[in-house]
Structures are given as structure tokens and as C-alpha cells.
Amino acid sequence: MNRAAAMMAAAVLVSVAVPAATAQAATAPRIDLKVLVVDDGGSSVDAITAELRDTGVPYTRIELGSAGRPVINAAFLSDTVDGRPRAKYQGVVLPNENPFGEGSAEMAALGAYEAAYGIRQVDAYTWAHPGVGLEYTDNGGYSGQLDGTQAAVTAAGKAGPFAYLGGQVTFEDNSTLVPESYGFMGKPRPGYTSYLDAPVGSGRASLVGEYAHDGRSELVVTFGYNQYQQQFRLLARGIVEWLTQGVHLGQSRNYFAVHVDDVFAPDARWNKELNCTPGDYACAGGEGKESTIRMTAADAVYAAQWQTSKNFKLDMLFNAGAGEEWKAENGGTDALTAQLVADRAKYRWMNHTYTHPFLGCVQDTSTVPWTCVKDASGAIKYMSRAEISAQIRDNNNWAALKGITIDRTEIVTGEHSGLKTNPQQPQDNPNLAGAFADNGIKWAGSDNSREPAQRAVGAALTVPRHPMNVYYNTGTNAEMADEYNWIYASRAAGGSGICEDNPATSTCLPAALDVNTGYLDYIVPQEARTALRHVLANDPRPHYVHQSNLAEDRTLYPVLNQVLDTYRTLYAPSAPIVNQSMKDTGVELGRRAAWDSALAAGKVTAYRIGTTVTVKAPAGLLAPVTAPTGTKKQLLLGTADFGTAYAGSRSTWTGPELLQNAVTLRLPG
Numbered sequence: 001m002n003r004a005a006a007m008m009a010a011a012v013l014v015s016v017a018v019p020a021a022t023a024q025a026a027t028a029p030r031i032d033l034k035v036l037v038v039d040d041g042g043s044s045v046d047a048i049t050a051e052l053r054d055t056g057v058p059y060t061r062i063e064l065g066s067a068g069r070p071v072i073n074a075a076f077l078s079d080t081v082d083g084r085p086r087a088k089y090q091g092v093v094l095p096n097e098n099p100f101g102e103g104s105a106e107m108a109a110l111g112a113y114e115a116a117y118g119i120r121q122v123d124a125y126t127w128a129h130p131g132v133g134l135e136y137t138d139n140g141g142y143s144g145q146l147d148g149t150q151a152a153v154t155a156a157g158k159a160g161p162f163a164y165l166g167g168q169v170t171f172e173d174n175s176t177l178v179p180e181s182y183g184f185m186g187k188p189r190p191g192y193t194s195y196l197d198a199p200v201g202s203g204r205a206s207l208v209g210e211y212a213h214d215g216r217s218e219l220v221v222t223f224g225y226n227q228y229q230q231q232f233r234l235l236a237r238g239i240v241e242w243l244t245q246g247v248h249l250g251q252s253r254n255y256f257a258v259h260v261d262d263v264f265a266p267d268a269r270w271n272k273e274l275n276c277t278p279g280d281y282a283c284a285g286g287e288g289k290e291s292t293i294r295m296t297a298a299d300a301v302y303a304a305q306w307q308t309s310k311n312f313k314l315d316m317l318f319n320a321g322a323g324e325e326w327k328a329e330n331g332g333t334d335a336l337t338a339q340l341v342a343d344r345a346k347y348r349w350m351n352h353t354y355t356h357p358f359l360g361c362v363q364d365t366s367t368v369p370w371t372c373v374k375d376a377s378g379a380i381k382y383m384s385r386a387e388i389s390a391q392i393r394d395n396n397n398w399a400a401l402k403g404i405t406i407d408r409t410e411i412v413t414g415e416h417s418g419l420k421t422n423p424q425q426p427q428d429n430p431n432l433a434g435a436f437a438d439n440g441i442k443w444a445g446s447d448n449s450r451e452p453a454q455r456a457v458g459a460a461l462t463v464p465r466h467p468m469n470v471y472y473n474t475g476t477n478a479e480m481a482d483e484y485n486w487i488y489a490s491r492a493a494g495g496s497g498i499c500e501d502n503p504a505t506s507t508c509l510p511a512a513l514d515v516n517t518g519y520l521d522y523i524v525p526q527e528a529r530t531a532l533r534h535v536l537a538n539d540p541r542p543h544y545v546h547q548s549n550l551a552e553d554r555t556l557y558p559v560l561n562q563v564l565d566t567y568r569t570l571y572a573p574s575a576p577i578v579n580q581s582m583k584d585t586g587v588e589l590g591r592r593a594a595w596d597s598a599l600a601a602g603k604v605t606a607y608r609i610g611t612t613v614t615v616k617a618p619a620g621l622l623a624p625v626t627a628p629t630g631t632k633k634q635l636l637l638g639t640a641d642f643g644t645a646y647a648g649s650r651s652t653w654t655g656p657e658l659l660q661n662a663v664t665l666r667l668p669g
Contacts (some may be wrong), residue, residue: 007522020043020196033249033606033613036088037057038072038094041648045123048093051195051236054538056592057626058599058606060089060159070108077113087117090608091243097218103264115215116249122219122243128186132220133211135187145225146181148173150199151231153209157195160210161238164575164647166568169196171231172221175530181231182225183207194221196235209236210242213565230529233536234570237647247613247667249606251624251651253578254571254623256535257542258560259315259445259465260550262472264323265356266292267548270276270473272482275496276471281365287642293475293548294326297335301519303550304343306557313579315477315542316340316347316410318570320398323352339443344404348581351411354394359383359418360429373556379661380425388418388435392395396439410582411436412544414614419446423567443586448541455588463586466534466543469527475552481518485509528562535567540585546550575591575647591622591653608667615654615663622653623663633657 003282035052037059039045048360052059062069078087092110100106114121128134128141136142153162171181185205189193191213194206217363219242225232268279269291278286295303297329307313312401314341325447327334340347353359361372362381372380392411399406413419418432436444441460448464455462474480489495489512513522531543549556567577599605606615606623615623625642626649635657642665643650654663 018460027084027453028610029087030081031087031090031117031119031608033058033090033247033608033615034088035091035093035243036077037093037367038095038099039060039063040064040099040654042095042125042224043226044221045093045095045264046259047225047232048122048239049234050227051240052250055240055248055252056595057240057244057248058092058604063346063669064095073109073547074113077109078117084317085117086607086608087113087119090119090248091529092119092121093124093243094121095124096124097132097220100663111214113215114217118276120127120217120219120243120245123221125183125221125224128184128205132218133189133192133209133213134206134220134222135168135189137184137186138615139187140200141184142185142200143184144182144197145179147173147179148181149181151198153192153195154197156193157235157238160195161242162235164237164572165234166572168570169231169234169639179477181225181229183222186222195238201465225494226275226316230533230536233533241350241649244626246626246628246649247608247622248626249604250402251626251646251653252538254535254538254541254562254567254575255540255578255580255585255648256312256531256567257315257582258468259317259350259542259544259557259582260547261317261352261544262322262356262414262547263295263316263340263352263413264326265319265547266294266326266414267324267472267546269475269485270471270479272479280473281367281370282364293473293551295336295547295551297339299551299554300336300339300343302356302554304346307346308559312560312564312577312630314347315350317350318395318399318404318542319352319354319356319414324398325355341402344402349399349404349406350582351392351395351399351406351408353391353411353414354398355391356414357383357387357391357417358415359388359391359413359432360421362426370424382429382431383418385431385434385438388429388431389438390440392435393441407581407583408440409442410445411439411441411443414581416445416447416450417464419444419451422450427654428457433460436460443583445542445544445582454586454593461586461590463589464541466541467524468531468533468543468545468556470545470549472546472548474555475548477553477555478515479520480523480555481513481515481594484518485512485515488560489513489543519555524562525556528559528566531559531563532566535563539581540578542582542585542587545565573621574645591624594621595624611667611669613665613667617655617663621656622655624651624653625663625665626651627665628668632666633659634664636660 037063066120066348098107126132128137135164151169153165155165185200185207187205192209192211194209196208197204198208207223208221211220214220268277270277276283279290323337352565363370364373374380418429420427436458444462446461446464449465471483486496488499488509490500491497493512497508545556604617617623629649629650631642633642636659644653657662
């Protein structure tokens with residue numbers, strides 16, 4: 001875009017002059033730990049807002065186009081509390097450097113406020129021009145599509161807000177048919193420090209940087225994005241850290257755990273001719289054509305070796321009784337179980353019930369879909385409390401006999417059964433909560449695709465799990481591609497047409513995949529990208545697959561390799577993947593829900609005065625707090641190092657110490 005066109009297209013973005021800041025009061029001001037977001041409805045502001053929300057950072061959102069919105073003036077931004085000047089917001093997010101229009105009194109008020117209190121501003125998406133410290137794009141810059149751009153964190157970015165990154169930030173290019181990213185790259189002018197740049201011609205130009213001027217600091221972003229794109233996900237943490245100057249409520253980690261269901265049990269196999277799974281219900285013509293997939297001892301050896309090579313631990317969700325049945329039907333020996341038991345200390349183990357029965361209503365599978373059987377009075381028949389309890393107890397006892405350590409408060413039922421299953425079983429099995437209580441269950445896995453929110457089942461809480469598109473009923477790459485084609489190809493391409501019948505929830509493949517190459521070339525990159533998106537989104541929910549995916553062609557490993565290898569290229573060692581237990585994830589989700597409720601109810605007060613941070617919350621509520629390395633927490637007597645290290649900061653869930661009614665932190669310096 002040439003200079004004249006750029007000026008015409010973006011005239012609304014031209015910044016107004018800001019009066020010189022007044023000298024800061026001699027008394028250190030109180031700065032509340034909350035962010036002001038001015039929202040124009042665009043995807044870039046929405047992305048930053050989502051990062052604040054998901055991290056646990058309090059914010060006030062103003063809809064720019066709302067007729068009834070408050071006016072942003074000095075009284076809106078600051079006041080006095082207990083004789084001390086107070087800044088009501090520790091940072092400001094704007095759609096661009098001046099979304100109010102030239103000569104705006106609101107922009108002038110914001111500029112004066114930021115200069116007076118040292119508050120930083122993020123320009124969520126703007127264009128390259130001198131008003132934000134950059135040359136126009138026709139002077140060594142670029143404007144246009146950015147798909148596939150190989151950007152890099154600069155030395156200043158690595159020394160500053162993006163130190164947690166490995167260095168490379170590649171813009172997504174998931175389809176050659178669809179433009180995915182657009183933006184501007186400009187050469188820095190005096191006062192501008194580039195944090196992310198990319199090659200332009202024989203030089204480089206900036207995409208993200210800090211513009212210091214008139215006693216203010218703006219983080220200037222000159223490309224558009226949404227909250228799901230990888231380039232934003234990589235930069236999101238640093239944007240928040242820069243905006244809040246490294247001190248804020250909320251915390252963030254990159255989580256990844258993988259549950260392997262049905263360990264010891266065989267899984268039914270997909271039939272490529274019938275396009276269904278004999279041995280499971282609703283497979284016309286499948287009688288007598290049943291086939292199963294089960295790991296071997298060699299697969300178990302490989303799993304242990306793979307874990308060591310990748311420094312990553314799998315969760316083995318086991319059905320001991322199903323394994324014992326297989327053993328009895330196959331000569332009384334089972335090399336797989338022997339190998340896994342020998343390597344038991346190398347894995348995390350979890351109860352998946354003894355023989356993997358359906359724990360909900362009694363199913364009538366003579367119809368498609370299945371229905372719940374009812375008694376003569378019309379009441380639904382359910383598996384009994386005693387039967388459910390036996391499934392949990394017998395599996396626990398078997399593990400104890402084999403020396404396998406498990407956390408008896410955790411369980412994932414087969415098919416997440418017992419929990420409500422719409423439309424056939426719209427409520428939990430009423431006997432499930434009692435059976436959980438009988439066995440001390442506090443955490444029960446659920447299907448995130450059905451129930452993404454944590455909820456109570458009696459005294460237990462659910463832990464939603466992400467299903468991975470690596471199918472339980474396939475042992476080879478070719479089987480995976482064949483079933484994938486059946487689900488996602490149109491009828492004309494040999495598929496089921498499900499995608500055509502449900503266009504709102506499914507996208508048809510442009511053509512059927514080659515069954516010999518489609519899994520590795522198409523499905524693996526797509527599934528790895530989806531899983532990595534969860535990892536980069538501060539989402540602690542585990543992913544789940546099945547033991548069949550560790551057998552035969554070992555279809556799971558290419559996906560996991562791509563996720564782990566890509567992650568470790570993108571991030572510095574200071575931000576390792578957090579691979580935690582289901583219980584720890586359940587605790588995390590519960591804490592987040594309680595925190596979000598307290599914020600929504602206005603029950604949290606947090607502020608910074610000089611180098612002291614104070615956080616007040618309802619009794620018993622833990623607060624997520626992030627602060628710089630070197631921060632100390634005030635104890636009754638003396639101080640202690642605050643939090644745990646992650647991505648160059650210190651953070652944790654924290655509460656007041658003995659005989660205290662607030663959290664007090666002492667910042668370094």
C-alpha cells in the first residue's frame with residue numbers, strides 16, 4: 001500500500017496530540033490491578049480480551065460503539081483513596097492508537113493518564129506510519145498477506161517481554177485457498193523498539209514493537225489476528241506481561257497430558273468393506289467378522305522407550321478384568337500385561353473400571369440409535385450402585401496386587417458412561433454418585449466435546465477431556481484414513497455424506513484421502529495443530545486416545561511427536577510443557593471457576609503501591625498472581641520466595657498467611 005492510499009484508508013487511525021504529562025505526585029500512587037479494554041468489535045481486541053479472561057486478569061470492557069457507554073475522562077480513570085492518588089487501571093488495550101477520532105478529548109484524557117501514572121497501552125492492530133513510530137510501508141516496508149511469514153523475535157524482544165519464546169514465530173498458512181493473515185511491516189523510527197520482525201527485501205521490518213513518546217509507551221501490533229491463530233497464541237503471554245509490567249492477577253501455563261484408555265483390553269476394529277465396526281452395536285452384516293486390536297509386549301517396550309526419548313509421561317487408564325478375560329481366552333499367558341507391569345513405575349496409572357461395561361442405563365441396542373430399557377412402570381433401568389462400585393473396587397484391588405500405584409480418587413468410566421448421554425440418557429445414572437462416594441472418588445473424567453465445563457457428580461467433580469481424532473477402532477494408518485474418508489468425504493467421493501448433512505458442525509474433504517498416505521500427510525498435521533492450539537491456550541484439560549493407537553502402526557506417536565517437537569522449537573526451556581495428573585487438572589479447573597465467580601461478583605481487590613502488592617479476596621479463596629523473579633511474599637515473620645518459576649516470571653495460587661487477611665508481596669527493586 002503506497003503512502004497516499006494508506007493515509008486515505010486509515011485516516012481514522014491518525015493519533016491526536018497528547019498534552020505533556022504532569023509530574024507524578026510525591027506520594028506513590030495506588031495502581032489497581034485491572035485492565036481497561038476499549039472494544040471495537042474486532043478480532044484483535046477480542047483475542048487480547050480472551051487472553052486476559054483465560055489467564056484470570058480482571059478487566060473492564062467498554063464497547064466503543066455503545067450509545068450508553070461511559071465517557072473516558074480523568075474521573076473515569078483515576079481518583080483518590082485514603083488520601084492517595086489512585087489509577088483505576090494498570091494497563092489499557094485499544095483497537096488502535098486512537099480509536100476515538102482526531103482531536104478526541106477521550107484520547108487526550110487517556111494520554112495524560114498514562115503519562116501521569118506510567119500506564120502502558122496496547123494498540124491491538126494498526127498500520128505502519130510515523131504516528132506509531134514506524135516508517136510508511138513504501139519506505140522499506142510491506143503491506144499485504146502474511147500467510148507463512150517467517151517472523152523472529154528480536155534481541156530486544158528476547159531480553160524483554162518475549163524471552164520465553166524460542167525465537168521463531170511462523171504465521172499460519174493452513175490453506176493455500178484461503179487468506180489467513182494480513183498486516184503491515186515498517187522500519188522503526190526514533191523511539192520505537194522492535195520486538196518481532198520479518199525479512200523485507202534485503203532488510204527486516206517490524207510487526208510488533210514498543211513506541212515510547214510523550215512520556216508514554218505503546219505496544220504497537222501491525223497485523224490482524226484472532227485468538228486461535230498460532231502467531232497470536234505465541235505472543236499473547238508477552239503482550240499481557242508487557243501491558244501489566246509483569247505484575248498482575250492471573251497466571252498461565254502450557255499444559256499437555258495424554259490419557260491412553262482401555263489398557264489391557266482389546267478394541268474392536270473398523271471394517272473397511274462394511275464401513276462400520278463389527279463387535280460394536282449397529283454394524284449391519286458384521287456378525288462373524290469381528291476383529292480386535294491390542295498392544296503387544298513389543299508395543300509396551302516401545303512406549304516406555306518413547307517416553308524416555310521425549311521426556312513425556314503417558315497416563316495409562318486400565319481395565320484389568322478385560323485383560324484377565326483376554327488372557328484366559330488366549331492360552332493363559334499375557335506378555336503385554338507382564339511387560340507393562342514390569343514397567344509400571346514409568347507411567348501414571350488410572351482406574352478405567354475392571355471390565356469396561358456401560359455404567360449408565362441398561363441399553364437396548366436393537367435400534368439405531370440405542371435406547372434405554374424401561375421397566376413395566378416406564379422407569380429407566382440403570383446399572384446398580386453395587387455393580388458400579390464393584391467395577392471400581394476390583395480394578396483398584398488388582399492394581400494393588402500388581403504393585404501399581406494409582407490415585408484412588410480418580411476414575412474415567414468406560415465411554416464416560418454413567419454420566420448423562422444426550423439424547424438417550426439426559427441425566428446421570430442416579431446410582432453413580434453413591435458408587436463414587438463408596439470408593440472415595442473425587443475426580444471423574446468427562447468428554448469435553450459434550451461437557452466442556454466442570455460439574456459436580458455427588459461429591460465428585462468432572463474433569464473434561466479433549467478427544468483426539470485418532471480413532472479407537474483403527475490400528476493402522478490405512479484404517480485411520482479409510483474411516484476418516486467415510487466420515488468427512490462427500491457421498492460423491494465415497495463417503496457417508498455426514499459432512500454434507502451437517503454443514504454447521506463438519507466440513508467435507510475436497511477429495512477423499514489416499515488411504516496409503518492420507519493419515520501421515522493430512523490427518524497427523526491437522527490433529528497435531530488442534531492439540532497444540534489447546535496447549536498454547538492455557539487449557540489444562542487432558543487429551544485422550546486408546547491403547548489401539550499404540551499398537552500395530554502405532555498411529556498416535558506421529559501426532560505426539562509433532563506436538564512435542566514443534567512446542568520445544570517454539571518455546572525456550574523456561575516454559576516447559578506441564579504434564580500433570582487428572583486430579584491436579586481438576587483442582588486447577590475448580591480454582592479457576594471460583595476465581596472467575598469472585599471477579600464477576602466484584603469481591604476481589606488488588607493494587608500496587610510502589611514495590612508492594614496487596615491482594616484481598618473472600619476467605620478461603622486462592623488468588624492466581626504473577627510477579628517478577630525476586631518477588632517475596634510477606635509472612636507473619638519475615639518473607640519467603642513467592643511462587644514457582646515459569647516463562648521468566650513467578651506465579652502461583654496464593655492466599656493470606658497465618659493471622660493475615662490479605663496477600664502482601666514485595667517486588668524486587
